[in-house]
Amino acid sequence: MKYKYVIVGAGLAGITIAERIATQLHEQVLIIEKRDHIAGNIYDEYNEDGILVQMYGPHTFHTNDKEVFDFVCQYCDWHEYQHRVLSYVNGNFVPMPISLETINQLYNMNLSEDEMDAFIESRKVKIEEIKTSEDVVLSQGGHDIYEKFFKYFTIKQWGVDPSQLDKSVISRIPFRKNRDTRYFTDKYQGNPKGGFTEMCRKMLNHPEIHVLLNTDYKDVIDGIDYDTMVYTGPIDYYFDYKFGRLKYRSIKFIFETHNCESYQPVASTRWPMDYDYTRITEFKKMTGQKNEKTTILKEIPCDGDEPFYTFPTVEWKELAEKYRSEASKEKNVIFLGRLAEYKYYDMDDVIRRALDVFEEIRK
Amino acid sequence: MKYKYVIVGAGLAGITIAERIATQLHEQVLIIEKRDHIAGNIYDEYNEDGILVQMYGPHTFHTNDKEVFDFVCQYCDWHEYQHRVLSYVNGNFVPMPISLETINQLYNMNLSEDEMDAFIESRKVKIEEIKTSEDVVLSQGGHDIYEKFFKYFTIKQWGVDPSQLDKSVISRIPFRKNRDTRYFTDKYQGNPKGGFTEMCRKMLNHPEIHVLLNTDYKDVIDGIDYDTMVYTGPIDYYFDYKFGRLKYRSIKFIFETHNCESYQPVASTRWPMDYDYTRITEFKKMTGQKNEKTTILKEIPCDGDEPFYTFPTVEWKELAEKYRSEASKEKNVIFLGRLAEYKYYDMDDVIRRALDVFEEIRK
Numbered sequence: 001m002k003y004k005y006v007i008v009g010a011g012l013a014g015i016t017i018a019e020r021i022a023t024q025l026h027e028q029v030l031i032i033e034k035r036d037h038i039a040g041n042i043y044d045e046y047n048e049d050g051i052l053v054q055m056y057g058p059h060t061f062h063t064n065d066k067e068v069f070d071f072v073c074q075y076c077d078w079h080e081y082q083h084r085v086l087s088y089v090n091g092n093f094v095p096m097p098i099s100l101e102t103i104n105q106l107y108n109m110n111l112s113e114d115e116m117d118a119f120i121e122s123r124k125v126k127i128e129e130i131k132t133s134e135d136v137v138l139s140q141g142g143h144d145i146y147e148k149f150f151k152y153f154t155i156k157q158w159g160v161d162p163s164q165l166d167k168s169v170i171s172r173i174p175f176r177k178n179r180d181t182r183y184f185t186d187k188y189q190g191n192p193k194g195g196f197t198e199m200c201r202k203m204l205n206h207p208e209i210h211v212l213l214n215t216d217y218k219d220v221i222d223g224i225d226y227d228t229m230v231y232t233g234p235i236d237y238y239f240d241y242k243f244g245r246l247k248y249r250s251i252k253f254i255f256e257t258h259n260c261e262s263y264q265p266v267a268s269t270r271w272p273m274d275y276d277y278t279r280i281t282e283f284k285k286m287t288g289q290k291n292e293k294t295t296i297l298k299e300i301p302c303d304g305d306e307p308f309y310t311f312p313t314v315e316w317k318e319l320a321e322k323y324r325s326e327a328s329k330e331k332n333v334i335f336l337g338r339l340a341e342y343k344y345y346d347m348d349d350v351i352r353r354a355l356d357v358f359e360e361i362r363k
Numbered sequence: 364m365k366y367k368y369v370i371v372g373a374g375l376a377g378i379t380i381a382e383r384i385a386t387q388l389h390e391q392v393l394i395i396e397k398r399d400h401i402a403g404n405i406y407d408e409y410n411e412d413g414i415l416v417q418m419y420g421p422h423t424f425h426t427n428d429k430e431v432f433d434f435v436c437q438y439c440d441w442h443e444y445q446h447r448v449l450s451y452v453n454g455n456f457v458p459m460p461i462s463l464e465t466i467n468q469l470y471n472m473n474l475s476e477d478e479m480d481a482f483i484e485s486r487k488v489k490i491e492e493i494k495t496s497e498d499v500v501l502s503q504g505g506h507d508i509y510e511k512f513f514k515y516f517t518i519k520q521w522g523v524d525p526s527q528l529d530k531s532v533i534s535r536i537p538f539r540k541n542r543d544t545r546y547f548t549d550k551y552q553g554n555p556k557g558g559f560t561e562m563c564r565k566m567l568n569h570p571e572i573h574v575l576l577n578t579d580y581k582d583v584i585d586g587i588d589y590d591t592m593v594y595t596g597p598i599d600y601y602f603d604y605k606f607g608r609l610k611y612r613s614i615k616f617i618f619e620t621h622n623c624e625s626y627q628p629v630a631s632t633r634w635p636m637d638y639d640y641t642r643i644t645e646f647k648k649m650t651g652q653k654n655e656k657t658t659i660l661k662e663i664p665c666d667g668d669e670p671f672y673t674f675p676t677v678e679w680k681e682l683a684e685k686y687r688s689e690a691s692k693e694k695n696v697i698f699l700g701r702l703a704e705y706k707y708y709d710m711d712d713v714i715r716r717a718l719d720v721f722e723e724i725r726k
Contacts, residue, residue, distance in 0.1 A: 001364050001586030036568060048557050050413030050652055194411050205399060210578040214567065223364030223586075289413055292653065 002225040003030040003210075008217045009232030011040020012347055013337030015203050016071075016354035017230050017361075022208040025362060030210045030224065032217040034233070038204060041308070042196040042347065049257055051283060051295040052195050057251060057308070058268060058281040058297070059196060062186040063348030069188040071351060076192035076199040079288045083183040087270040089148045096183065096270055098141075098149065099176035106148070116177050133162035133170040140173050153272035157301050158249060158311075169312045183268070186348075191287055228361070232337040234307060235323045243322050246342055247311045250304030257295045264296070276300050310342050317342075334361070365588040366393040366573075371580045372595030374403025375710055376700030378566050379434075379717035380593050380724075385571040388725060393573045393587065395580040397596070401567060404671070405559040405710065412620055414646060414658040415558050420614060420671070421631060421644040421660070422559060425549040426711030432551040434714060439555035439562040442651050446546040450633040452511045459546065459633055461504075461512065462539035469511075479540050496525035496533040503536050516635035520664050521612060521674075532675045546631070549711075554649055591724070595700040597670060598686045606685050609705055610674045613667030620658045627659070639663050673705050680705075697724070 005021050007014045010033035018029045037043055041056040060083045063069050086093035087102075094105045100116050103109065111119055123142030127135050133154065137146040146162075150170065154162045162170065182189075192199040204211060212220070217233070231238055236246045254277070267285035271277055277298040284294050301309075310316070320342035327335045336357055338345050345353065368384050370377045373396035381392045400406055404419040423446045426432050449456035450465075457468045463479050466472065474482055486505030490498050496517065500509040509525075513533065517525045525533065545552075555562040567574060575583070580596070594601055599609045617640070630648035634640055640661040647657050664672075673679070683705035690698045699720055701708050708716065 001583050036564060036574070046409030046413055046415070050409055050415065050654060052409070052413065201399060204577065207577075210583070211399070211576040213574040213576065214570075215573040220364050220573070223588075225586075290655065291413060292655075 001030070001223060003028050004227050005029045005230065006217075006221070006224060006226040006228070007031045007230045007232065009033060009040065009337065009339070010035075010038040010200075010204075010211060010213075011232055011337060012042060012200070013040075013232045013340075013345075013350050013354050014230065015039070015200050016351050017336065017358055018209050019203045019206070020355070020358040021361070022206040024358070026208065028208050028210070030212060030226075031204070032212045032215050032220065034214070034216050036214045037197070038211065038213070039197045039200040042200070044195040044197050047255070047257065047295055049291065049293045049295065051257070051291050051293065052287050052289060053255065053283050053295050053297065054196070054281075055253070057253065057299055058279075058283075058286065059347060060184070060189065060191060060286060061347055062184040062189040063346075064186045064188070065348055065352055066188075068348045068351045068355070071355065072192075072199065075202040076194065078190040079193050080190045081286060081288065082189045083268065083286070084181060084266045085183045085268045085270055086264075086266050087149060087272060088274060089272065093265060093269065095181035096149075097174045097176055098145065099181055100179050101181050113177050113179075116175075120175060130167050132167055133165040136167050136170050137162065137173055141175070145173075149272055151272075153270070153278060156272075156276065156278045159301070159303070166313055168314065195287075227332060229333045230357070231333055231335050232340050234339040235320065235327060235335060235342055238335075238340070239323060239326055243319060243326075246319055246323070247316050248307035249309040249311060250302050250306050251308050252300040252302050252304070254298040254300065255295060256298070257293050259293055261292060261294060263294050307339060310338065310344050312344075364393070364586060366391050367590050368392045368593065369580075369584070369587060369589040369591075370394045370593045370595065372396060372403065372700070372702070373398075373401040373563075373567075373574060373576075374595055374700060374713075375405060375563070376403075376595045376703075376708075376713050376717050377593065378402070378563050379714050380699065380721055381572050382566045382569070383718070383721040384724070385569040387721070389571065391571050391573070393575060393589075394567070395575045395578050395583065397577070397579050399577045400560070401574065401576070402560045402563040405563070407558040407560050410618070410620065410658055412654065412656045412658065414620070414654050414656065415650050415652060416618065416646050416658050416660065417559070417644075418616070420616065420662055421642075421646075421649065422710060423547070423552065423554060423649060424710055425547040425552040426709075427549045427551070428711055428715055429551075431711045431714045431718070434718065435555075435562065438565040439557065441553040442556050443553045444649060444651065445552045446631065446649070447544060447629045448546045448631045448633055449627075449629050450512060450635060451637060452635065456628060456632065458544040459512075460537045460539055461508065462544055463542050464544050476540050476542075479538075483538060493530050496528040496530055499530050499533050500525065500536055504538070508536075512635055514635075516633070516641060519635075519639065519641045522664070522666070529676055531677065558650075590695060592696045593720070594696055594698050595703050597702040598683065598690060598698060598705055601698075601703070602686060602689055606682060606689075609682055609686070610679050611670035612664050612672040612674060613669050614671050615663040615665050615667070617661040617663065618658060619661070620656055622656055624655060624657060626657050670702060673701065673707050675707075 004027045010031050021029050042059045044054045085096040087096040094102045125138040127139045137150045263282045269280045277300050279299045281297045367390045373394050384392050405422045407417040409415050448459040450459040457465045488501040490502045500513045626645045632643045640663050642662045644660045
């Protein structure tokens with residue numbers, strides 16, 4: 001088989017590049033995807049109760065990048081939705097990220113914006129040399145904020161106490177000194193009507209794009225004649241793990257459908273202290289769907305084979321760099337996206353990156 | 364690329380064969396599908412209101428073939444549902460197919476089973492030589508039944524008056540002399556929980572099955588090294604239409620979502636006389652879904668490029684036979700399914716046929 005371009009991986013990175021190549025260069029593209037569906041981790045589908053759920057955890061599109069926004073707007077209409085998150089602390093929900101509202105609700109105060117600085121200042125712990133993530137938070141927010149929002153959450157999220165984690169992992173705790181309780185402050189926010197999978201499907205709906213599902217690219221690549229590969233899979237797998245395996249944090253997903261219209265006050269709640277999960281997502285509240293039942297997702301971070309989060313520590317960054325350096329020597333292969341670059345990307349970031357890579361390709 | 368088996372078309376025929384080859388022979392299979400989704404005409408998806416709709420018209424699974432039923436049971440749980448159809452005649456709904464109930468409701472009578480024969484007998488028209496489909500119905504059911512249930516319906520369905528249609532098209536009108544108003548009387552009836560697409564996806568969920576979507580097999584087949592092809596696409600297309608194009612009846616699908624819980628008394632209504640559509644399907648009534656809205660589908664048969672029904676007339680049967688004879692000379696290619704055999708198959712029939720073909724293959 002002959003294709004000018006082969007793309008490994010049908011996630012947002014691969015799909016964006018495929019769309020560009022097909023619509024702008026009018027060249028034939030083959031996408032090879034290991035899973036039996038497109039859309040990578042933004043894959044969503046309707047469950048048996050007709051509720052649209054995101055099978056690999058919650059995603060909300062948000063960007064300040066007008067060009068990226070215009071790009072996706074070609075392929076979906078929007079349910080205009082601004083994400084809000086509440087954190088369950090000592091039996092009450094308070095807004096996340098930490099804002100003036102959070103502090104006031106947590107301590108039952110009525111500080112003004114001007115008074116918040118002084119309050120935080122009075123709580124800080126003086127630490128001579130900042131070495132660990134624990135040091136970072138204690139020195140910026142003090143003991144109570146550390147325990148309630150960071151300590152146990154970090155243990156759940158990364159499986160490690162912040163005192164064992166390098167300071168680079170939590171290098172700064174975001175304090176919002178105003179009353180903005182939105183999770184993101186980007187200009188454009190929302191979820192595609194019909195879902196992300198439908199959006200991806202429309203992006204691929206082009207006669208020049210062939211999509212090979214359920215296929216490990218290594219099983220077929222020798223039989224394909226191509227000029228350029230865009231590789232969006234795990235960078236260590238590309239090199240047969242020759243320097244060892246990169247570490248990723250995985251997630252155990254627990255879906256529950258409840259026989260009630262509403263389960264929690266907002267789409268996303270964070271659980272820093274209680275239970276084993278870090279987050280509960282109620283999908284209807286993100287999509288605006290109406291249904292007499294509601295489906296939620298509890299996420300329990302864990303070790304596991306399915307890669308989700310890149311590990312934000314020096315050890316893994318160094319190994320990734322070793323692979324990246326190897327990758328830069330590969331001819332006619334472009335490494336793109338979270339897994340191929342071992343780098344956390346938001347959706348808009350990865351589209352931006354794919355658009356930029358495309359501009360390089362077209363030159 | 365090298366595969367022992369290549370299957371053209373990811374409809375029920377192709378998927379069944381693929382499943383058998385992968386699970387029983389443990390051989391690698393490549394399915395090549397022109398559309399951007401699997402499941403052929405039984406493809407269903409949830410629409411924006413979370414209602415599961417069948418995008419190419421209504422399908423209900425029904426069979427007396429226990430082996431076929433057991434086969435599909437591996438891949439789905441069942442919403443046990445028995446299809447019922449009402450025909451809208453002179454402003455009232457009456458049961459289809461024509462049964463004792465239909466006759467009693469239509470003429471406001473209270474005939475017993477024994478009395479029905481005599482009633483039908485009294486209505487029949489004596490026709491010396493049966494030539495057309497009109498003759499068939501008149502001679503079996505008389506003028507009123509002909510007009511109310513067959514004449515205009517046939518014009519809508521096939522675009523031709525029954526008097527112009529060969530007698531083979533309507534060779535017999537089914538009269539049910541009892542009170543059974545079910546559309547099918549098969550022992551096993553139902554719809555897969557989660558839908559047909561989900562069922563098909565599970566059938567393909569096997570590491571030996573690769574699925575190439577959005578791809579005309581002719582664009583890639585020269586680059587694939589295979590031993591056997593199972594071809595489930597249109598037989599005339601395989602031969603580049605060398606004897607001319609086969610005729611199919613196509614359908615214009617009109618989906619409507621209504622802001623009410625229920626639209627019509629049963630899942631399927633037939634419209635022999637009024638409006639241009641032949642049928643209205645209300646999907647929730649087939650799947651048992653609950654939703655405060657409801658989505659219906661109106662079908663208007665038409666000429667068109669998307670093939671749905673094979674044409675049941677001598678002219679096209681002869682042309683199909685010409686192609687079939689050509690097909691039988693092809694080495695290492697098996698022609699299977701509705702389009703490849705130019706033959707109307709119910710779902711259970713096509714699975715049965717695929718299972719039988721597989722037994723030939725495995726020998």
